[in-house]
Structures are given as C-alpha cells and as structure tokens.
Amino acid sequence: MIRRRRQAESLQPGPEHPGLLLHPATPGSGIEPGSGDGAPPRFADGPADVLLRRLELTVRRRLDGLLQGDHLGLVPGSGSEAGDSRTYHPGDDVRRMDWPVTARTQVPHIRETIADRELETWAVVDLSASLDFGTAACQKRDLAIAGLAAVGHLTVHGGNRLGAVVTTGERIDRYPAMPGRLAAERLLRSVVATPRAAGGRRGDLAAALETLRRPVRRRGLVVVISDFLGDSDWDRPLRGLSARHELLAIEVVDPRELELVDVGLLTVVDPESGQTLEVPTGDPEFRSRFALGAAAQREEIAAALRRAGAGHLQLSTDRDWLMDVVRFVAERRRAGSGGASR
Numbered sequence: 001m002i003r004r005r006r007q008a009e010s011l012q013p014g015p016e017h018p019g020l021l022l023h024p025a026t027p028g029s030g031i032e033p034g035s036g037d038g039a040p041p042r043f044a045d046g047p048a049d050v051l052l053r054r055l056e057l058t059v060r061r062r063l064d065g066l067l068q069g070d071h072l073g074l075v076p077g078s079g080s081e082a083g084d085s086r087t088y089h090p091g092d093d094v095r096r097m098d099w100p101v102t103a104r105t106q107v108p109h110i111r112e113t114i115a116d117r118e119l120e121t122w123a124v125v126d127l128s129a130s131l132d133f134g135t136a137a138c139q140k141r142d143l144a145i146a147g148l149a150a151v152g153h154l155t156v157h158g159g160n161r162l163g164a165v166v167t168t169g170e171r172i173d174r175y176p177a178m179p180g181r182l183a184a185e186r187l188l189r190s191v192v193a194t195p196r197a198a199g200g201r202r203g204d205l206a207a208a209l210e211t212l213r214r215p216v217r218r219r220g221l222v223v224v225i226s227d228f229l230g231d232s233d234w235d236r237p238l239r240g241l242s243a244r245h246e247l248l249a250i251e252v253v254d255p256r257e258l259e260l261v262d263v264g265l266l267t268v269v270d271p272e273s274g275q276t277l278e279v280p281t282g283d284p285e286f287r288s289r290f291a292l293g294a295a296a297q298r299e300e301i302a303a304a305l306r307r308a309g310a311g312h313l314q315l316s317t318d319r320d321w322l323m324d325v326v327r328f329v330a331e332r333r334r335a336g337s338g339g340a341s342r
Contacts, residue, residue, distance in 0.1 A: 038320025039137030040146030048192045059153045062322045085109045119160040126226030128169040128203025129271035135256045136318035144225045147250045152184040167208040168197040202272045209237035225250040228301045238308040247310035255318045259291040
C-alpha cells in the first residue's frame with residue numbers, strides 16, 4: 001500500500017499524461033479551461049493582494065448569511081472564565097464557593113464567572129511540501145489558504161479573534177489572535193507569503209499542534225488544515241486539544257491521491273522524502289491496489305479525527321470547495337451543534 005502521495009516529475013503537457021497536469025487545466029485532465037468557478041485562486045499566478053481580494057469577494061458572496069445571530073458563549077450557563085470573588089448571599093449556588101478566600105477571611109465567598117461572549121479561533125495551517133501538489137483546478141496549498149479565509153469569514157465578527165500557527169516542516173510561524181477583519185486580512189497575507197518548503201523536508205504537524213497546548217489558552221475553536229498524510233504522530237496532541245477546545249479538521253485532498261489513471265510507466269517523487277519510484281500506472285491490478293490502499297488510509301485518518309472528537313470537512317482540488325463548506329455548516333446547524341458559534 002502506498003502510504004504517501006507522490007508528486008509527478010517534470011511532466012510535459014500532452015494527451016499521454018491526462019489527469020496529472022498541474023496548471024493550467026487542459027483537455028484530458030478532467031478540468032476544462034473556464035470551469036474553475038469553484039476553485040480558489042492560484043497564488044503563484046499573480047500578485048497576492050489582488051488574488052486575496054478576489055478570494056474575499058467570492059467567500060463573502062457565497063458564505064454571507066450562513067451564520068446569523070450573536071455568539072452566545074462556548075458553554076451553557078453563566079460562563080466558565082474565573083472572575084472576582086464576592087460575599088456569599090443566601091440563594092447563591094454553593095458549588096461556586098471560593099474556599100481559599102473563605103478560609104483566609106473566615107467569611108463565606110463565592111467565585112463569580114465571566115461569560116465567554118467572544119470566541120477565540122486558532123488555525124493550524126500545514127504548508128509542508130506535500131501540499132505543493134495539485135492535478136485539478138489548483139494546488140492543495142491554495143485550497144488550504146482558501147479554507148483559512150472561509151474560517152476567518154465565518155468566525156471573525158462581534159469582537160471574536162483569529163490567530164494562526166503555520167508549519168512548513170522547516171519553520172513554525174505563530175501569529176497572535178487579533179480581533180477584526182483587517183487583522184484577519186493581514187494574517188492571510190502573511191500566510192500567503194510563507195516560503196515554500198524545500199524538497200526532502202518532512203512536515204511536522206504534531207509540533208505545530210503542541211504549540212497550542214502549552215501554555216494553556218482560554219477555551220475556543222481550533223481549526224486544523226492539512227492533508228494529514230505521512231506520520232500519524234499528530235493524533236495524540238490533537239486529542240489533547242479536544243479536552244479544552246472545539247475542534248474542526250479540514251482535510252485537503254487531490255483526486256490523484258485517491259486513484260490513478262492509465263498514463264503508462266510514470267516516474268514520481270515523494271516531495272517530503274525525495275524518494276523516486278517508477279509507477280506502472282498501465283497495470284489495472286496496480287491501480288486497483290493503489291485505490292484500495294488510499295481508501296484505507298483515508299479511513300484511518302477519518303477514524304483518528306473521530307477519536308479526537310473533531311468535526312471533519314474534506315476539500316478536494318477537483319470540487320467546488322465553497323459548496324463543500326456550505327454543506328458542512330448547514331449539516332452542523334441542522335444537527336444542533338453549530339460548532340463553537342451558537
């Protein structure tokens with residue numbers, strides 16, 4: 001079973017390699033020119049500010065109105081953040097007794113709490129070398145940035161804050177959580193400007209997740225955007241985050257990671273290990289075993305995300321990614337959970 005996606009090496013456009021072209025889309029690839037209305041902008045094709053503005057307008061047009069109403073708090077009740085102590089009065093909830101203050105003063109005190117009226121969202125964005133790959137309308141890196149833009153649009157309102165931890169395998173960049181749409185736009189520009197990882201360097205999603213566990217932060221929403229390929233050492237820190245935060249995992253995939261097409265003998269390279277292989281895509285049995293192995297791998301990823309208690313949204317480079325977001329949000333609202341915003 002092939003455990004990691006392989007990136008095609010120096011393929012020349014032509015009918016002998018359908019479905020494995022990066023950009024632009026050509027006949028035989030499954031994505032015809034002019035059919036990219038559901039695709040995010042390709043950030044390698046132009047100025048980042050112009051493309052981000054186009055992405056913002058697309059997200060606003062498609063997602064406005066999905067989440068209406070004020071954010072009422074992360075948990076039911078009066079709140080979970082510790083506030084000041086005050087003298088106990090008959091009728092107060094004895095479960096909120098502040099015993100240390102009571103012991104010091106010899107007068108019963110209770111601890112007041114502050115309602116979580118503002119949501120703090122942290123996005124962990126995986127931009128390792130494995131995401132510099134795409135055979136349909138865009139690269140997975142572009143789709144990951146688009147997913148971050150959608151998260152920002154859906155959560156940054158009413159004083160809510162958005163921060164990010166970006167990992168490439170070579171470096172981890174942390175951007176503090178700030179309120180407002182202008183701060184979210186600055187964050188997106190910084191993420192787009194993140195240098196691409198050099199070939200032969202493995203991603204380290206687990207280390208990025210650990211930066212959110214220590215020191216302990218106030219309860220909020222953590223969104224993990226990655227392809228979740230390679231080592232599964234991200235499982236444990238993700239489960240650790242679920243003890244305090246609402247979790248959402250956005251899995252970014254490409255159709256050629258799920259099944260191969262017949263293009264004959266193909267030379268491929270793993271971008272994170274540098275390993276080169278000859279792949280006999282003309283062999284139907286090989287393609288069948290690849291599809292079965294890829295399906296089993298995706299099921300393992302989905303099972304790990306379920307164990308962590310994370311919501312699971314899958315975005316693909318060959319689908320309308322915003323429609324996938326709309327369906328996911330609508331299903332969450334119908335289920336009555338509404339994520340961390342209610």
